[in-house]
Amino acid sequence: xxxxxxxxxxxxxxxxxxxxxxxxxxxxxxxxxxxxxxxxxxxxxxxxxxxxxxxxxxxxxxxxxxxxxxxxxxxxxxxxxxxxxxxxxxxxxxxxxxxxxxxxxxxxxxxxxxxxxxxxxxxxxxxxxxxxxxxxxxxxxxxxxxxxxxxxxxxxxxxxxxxxxxxxxxxxxxxxxxxxxxxxxxxxxxxxxxxxxxxxxxxxxxxxxxxxxxxxxxxxxxxxxxxxxxxxxxxxxxxxxxxxxxxxxxxxxxxxxxxxxxxxxxxxxxxxxxxxxxxxxxxxxxxxxxxxxxxxxxxxxxxxxxxxxxxxxxxxxxxxxxxxxxxxxxxxxxxxxxxxxxxxxxxxxxxxxxxxxxx
Amino acid sequence: xxxxxxxxxxxxxxxxxxxxxxxxxxxxxxxxxxxxxxxxxxxxxxxxxxxxxxxxxxxxxxxxxxxxxxxxxxxxxxxxxxxxxxxxxxxxxxxxxxxxxxxxxxxxxxxxxxxxxxxxxxxxxxxxxxxxxxxxxxxxxxxxxxxxxxxxxxxxxxxxxxxxxxxxxxxxxxxxxxxxxxxxxxxxxxxxxxxxxxxxxxxxxxxxxxxxxxxxxxxxxxxxxxxxxxxxxxxxxxxxxxxxxxxxxxxxxxxxxxxxxxxxxxxxxxxxxxxxxxxxxxxxxxxxxxxxxxxxxxxxxxxxxxxxxxxxxxxxxxxxxxxxxxxxxxxxxxxxxxxxxxxxxxxxxxxxxxxxxxxxxxxxxxxxxxxxxxxxxxxxxxxxxxxxxxxxxxxxxxxxxxxxxxxxxxxxxxxxxxxx
Numbered sequence: 001x002x003x004x005x006x007x008x009x010x011x012x013x014x015x016x017x018x019x020x021x022x023x024x025x026x027x028x029x030x031x032x033x034x035x036x037x038x039x040x041x042x043x044x045x046x047x048x049x050x051x052x053x054x055x056x057x058x059x060x061x062x063x064x065x066x067x068x069x070x071x072x073x074x075x076x077x078x079x080x081x082x083x084x085x086x087x088x089x090x091x092x093x094x095x096x097x098x099x100x101x102x103x104x105x106x107x108x109x110x111x112x113x114x115x116x117x118x119x120x121x122x123x124x125x126x127x128x129x130x131x132x133x134x135x136x137x138x139x140x141x142x143x144x145x146x147x148x149x150x151x152x153x154x155x156x157x158x159x160x161x162x163x164x165x166x167x168x169x170x171x172x173x174x175x176x177x178x179x180x181x182x183x184x185x186x187x188x189x190x191x192x193x194x195x196x197x198x199x200x201x202x203x204x205x206x207x208x209x210x211x212x213x214x215x216x217x218x219x220x221x222x223x224x225x226x227x228x229x230x231x232x233x234x235x236x237x238x239x240x241x242x243x244x245x246x247x248x249x250x251x252x253x254x255x256x257x258x259x260x261x262x263x264x265x266x267x268x269x270x271x272x273x274x275x276x277x278x279x280x281x282x283x284x285x286x287x288x289x290x291x292x293x294x295x296x297x298x299x300x301x302x303x304x305x306x307x308x309x310x311x312x313x314x315x316x317x318x319x320x321x322x323x324x325x326x327x328x329x330x331x332x333x334x335x336x337x338x339x340x341x342x343x344x345x346x347x348x349x350x351x352x353x354x355x356x357x358x359x
Numbered sequence: 360x361x362x363x364x365x366x367x368x369x370x371x372x373x374x375x376x377x378x379x380x381x382x383x384x385x386x387x388x389x390x391x392x393x394x395x396x397x398x399x400x401x402x403x404x405x406x407x408x409x410x411x412x413x414x415x416x417x418x419x420x421x422x423x424x425x426x427x428x429x430x431x432x433x434x435x436x437x438x439x440x441x442x443x444x445x446x447x448x449x450x451x452x453x454x455x456x457x458x459x460x461x462x463x464x465x466x467x468x469x470x471x472x473x474x475x476x477x478x479x480x481x482x483x484x485x486x487x488x489x490x491x492x493x494x495x496x497x498x499x500x501x502x503x504x505x506x507x508x509x510x511x512x513x514x515x516x517x518x519x520x521x522x523x524x525x526x527x528x529x530x531x532x533x534x535x536x537x538x539x540x541x542x543x544x545x546x547x548x549x550x551x552x553x554x555x556x557x558x559x560x561x562x563x564x565x566x567x568x569x570x571x572x573x574x575x576x577x578x579x580x581x582x583x584x585x586x587x588x589x590x591x592x593x594x595x596x597x598x599x600x601x602x603x604x605x606x607x608x609x610x611x612x613x614x615x616x617x618x619x620x621x622x623x624x625x626x627x628x629x630x631x632x633x634x635x636x637x638x639x640x641x642x643x644x645x646x647x648x649x650x651x652x653x654x655x656x657x658x659x660x661x662x663x664x665x666x667x668x669x670x671x672x673x674x675x676x677x678x679x680x681x682x683x684x685x686x687x688x689x690x691x692x693x694x695x696x697x698x699x700x701x702x703x704x705x706x707x708x709x710x711x712x713x714x715x716x717x718x719x720x721x722x723x724x725x726x727x728x729x730x731x732x733x734x735x736x737x738x739x740x741x742x743x744x745x746x747x748x749x750x751x752x753x754x755x756x757x758x759x760x761x762x763x764x765x766x767x768x769x770x771x772x773x774x775x776x777x778x779x
Contacts, residue, residue: 014537014538015537049542052542052546053542053545053546054540054542054546055542056540056541073541073542073545074542074545074546074549075545075546075549081546087399087512087554087557087558089558089560089561089564090561090565091561091562091564091565092557092560092561092564096560096564100557100560101553101556101557103556103560103575104552104553104556104575104578
């Protein structure tokens with residue numbers, strides 16, 4: 001097990017002007033589960049492959065523990081890439097299937113037996129070690145395959161979108177299993193996904209990338225409560241945060257007919273407008289009165305909650321879609337006009353030119 | 360969703376196959392062979408009029424991806440199975456959606472590695488398979504293809520004048536890049552090494568591997584074979600201006616390895632005292648292309664080499680070195696090659712490909728002549744070969760088999776019945 005460090009690491013593909021991963025710097029703690037997430041083409045897979053040794057690092061360094069692995073071949077890096085296919089061999093016992101790669105590496109029998117036994121314990125396969133794979137269920141076979149990676153005691157586990165080809169139900173199940181396995185092993189894991197829900201539910205920390213640039217690297221909670229910029233604000237969370245430009249006025253920002261109070265010092269130096277972000281669950285809804293008027297277009301009832309999809313024209317003159325989470329028992333009817341105001345201080349402000357968070 | 364068949368040349372007979380039934384439960388009447396072994400996905404060989412196709416049940420997204428990948432590999436002339444089509448939109452009789460099916464043509468006279476090991480083999484056969492796989496891997500890497508799952512079970516082998524020619528079967532994990540990084544190539548080689556060791560250890564556990572063969576030593580040889588071939592095909596060399604013959608020498612060495620040089624860079628240092636050369640574009644199939652041009656025969660590289668040698672001997676023995684090469688080749692084809700291959704009775708044509716029969720007859724001639732201490736006429740050789748050798752060989756035109764059990768990590772929560 002080890003720490004991992006991306007130190008200003010860049011990768012520019014031959015023939016490209018801009019780097020696919022641009023000066024990436026992340027410190028990953030020993031035993032941490034870090035998820036790289038972002039839209040397609042953001043550089044997350046490239047970053048993982050740089051760590052694995054499959055992509056050259058043009059600038060900067062990559063460290064595993066106290067070893068600079070930047071120019072090391074993949075097999076010398078002591079990482080397990082779990083995105084390759086694993087074969088199970090029908091004539092070999094479960095124990096041999098798990099341990100044969102150690103035999104190739106010249107590790108002695110006693111040590112192999114010990115590591116296989118340890119992995120079998122973690123994977124709940126102790127009683128099956130002498131059996132042939134054919135006698136196992138599908139789930140057990142998959143654990144044997146996982147065991148092949150575990151017995152190597154790699155410093156770091158790497159996974160590249162391992163769930164992308166599973167159906168939704170299986171994906172939820174499997175992601176729980178991977179996360180719990182990682183915790184039991186206490187191994188450092190770097191995991192790539194395009195799915196922000198997967199990222200938020202699995203990672204100790206989540207690193208959001210866009211256009212090769214790291215946007216933010218934080219715990220899921222911090223990422224959700226305190227996005228550093230507009231991109232992260234819109235990317236993390238489902239349904240997404242409502243984001244729209246609002247005028248800056250004396251004492252705060254205008255939110256429909258009300259002024260949402262903002263500390264004066266925060267608004268000094270910003271332009272006439274700022275981007276305001278508020279999550280669907282952080283809006284108070286009134287049938288009449290002050291606030292931002294929104295016409296209800298669709299009501300999506302989910303039982304305990306309901307989502308209202310509507311739009312408003314009172315956001316700098318542009319029609320903006322708005323999503324609000326309301327109590328599932330008393331949702332407003334389609335076609336009505338409701339008035340919204342933010343709950344307490346659950347409002348995020350961003351500079352509408354730079355996109356960076358204010359305050 | 361309606362059934363949707365995508366294929367370059369769809370065969371209407373495809374419509375008659377029981378697509379609403381999970382592949383695992385297809386009736387025997389549709390199958391060309393009973394399933395053997397276990398596979399990550401369900402794979403079956405299916406009879407169509409006049410041909411056999413392999414059907415793999417797989418996630419629709421992966422099916423389309425692999426179909427396109429195989430088509431691309433075919434287009435750029437890489438040895439791989441021929442994609443035939445994708446069947447999408449399958450609905451079970453209970454209305455449940457079924458996975459898509461990827462269809463590939465069965466490669467005639469190809470052998471899965473397990474079939475080769477189940478026959479009595481020369482002790483160095485494992486090594487010959489590895490050599491063939493190393494050549495395939497180098498060719499794919501030169502073309503920018505990263506395989507991601509190199510193994511004997513993802514490869515089919517065809518006999519090639521005593522050696523083997525390897526074909527890629529499974530492109531599911533593959534990626535095409537403009538150029539592969541050293542790390543990507545090394546990773547593929549490492550995957551190959553570990554998978555081959557596992558596959559050979561499995562054969563050993565099943566009692567199918569010759570005692571003398573050491574799985575670990577054999578698996579490690581792929582690394583050496585791959586690296587030395589890669590170095591020879593792509594490495595630069597520097598020499599003094601006086602040694603210009605080394606340019607020709609390099610090209611000749613590459614030709615001997617079966618590669619043509621399409622582009623070679625030559626540069627000198629500032630003083631002009633040394634020359635550096637480096638092949639930039641090399642193309643496999645040096646001998647098979649030449650034979651094809653001369654005779655129209657489409658055979659494997661080593662077979663072509665063997666046939667061309669025989670053609671050269673024919674030319675020398677007829678004292679026709681000054682004649683037009685293609686004229687001589689035409690005479691060799693009609694007077695030597697075809698008489699040999701056409702003598703094979705119909706019931707023995709499924710044993711070996713014609714070019715391999717020809718190679719074996721030449722070998723047989725050598726053994727007979729050596730035993731007799733004199734040249735034996737070819738007619739006698741053929742007669743003896745057809746009587747005593749060929750009938751004892753297994754039919755190899757359509758050896759079918761799915762051989763390892765392999766499975767993807769992410770499916771590890773998928774519950775299926777044991778023993779599938």
